[in-house]
Amino acid sequence: xxxxxxxxxxxxxxxxxxxxxxxxxxxxxxxxxxxxxxxxxxxxxxxxxxxxxxxxxxxxxxxxxxxxxxxxxxxxxxxxxxxxxxxxxxxx
Numbered sequence: 001x002x003x004x005x006x007x008x009x010x011x012x013x014x015x016x017x018x019x020x021x022x023x024x025x026x027x028x029x030x031x032x033x034x035x036x037x038x039x040x041x042x043x044x045x046x047x048x049x050x051x052x053x054x055x056x057x058x059x060x061x062x063x064x065x066x067x068x069x070x071x072x073x074x075x076x077x078x079x080x081x082x083x084x085x086x087x088x089x090x091x092x
Contacts, residue, residue: 001022002022002053002054003020003021003022003052003053003054003055003056003058003059003060004020004022004024004050004052004053004059005018005019005020005049005050005051005059005062005063005066006018006019006020006021006024006027006047006049006050006051007019007047007048007050007066007074007077007078008031008039008045008046008047008048009045009046010039010042010043010044010045010046011044012042012043013042015042016048016071016074017031017036017038017045018063018067018069019063020059020060020063024047024050024088025047028046031043031045032044032045047085048078048085049074049077049083049085050083050084050085050088051082052084052088
């Protein structure tokens, strides 16, 4: 099983949300259905960053660090090779 850290973005509200999940695409759907406490009624949301980990602990540590990132740091991170969105969509 893989563990994922993800970042979603709301164009309407110009905000990013960082999260953790074992099923990031299903989680994105939940965010867009207003099932998240922070993300409810702030979408629509799009997945802009995805990073996988083999250990849950690693993913949770990464998520905690990402939550401290500034908007500028997030935007830079999205452009790096750490972003596995294309790889993930190819493997589905």
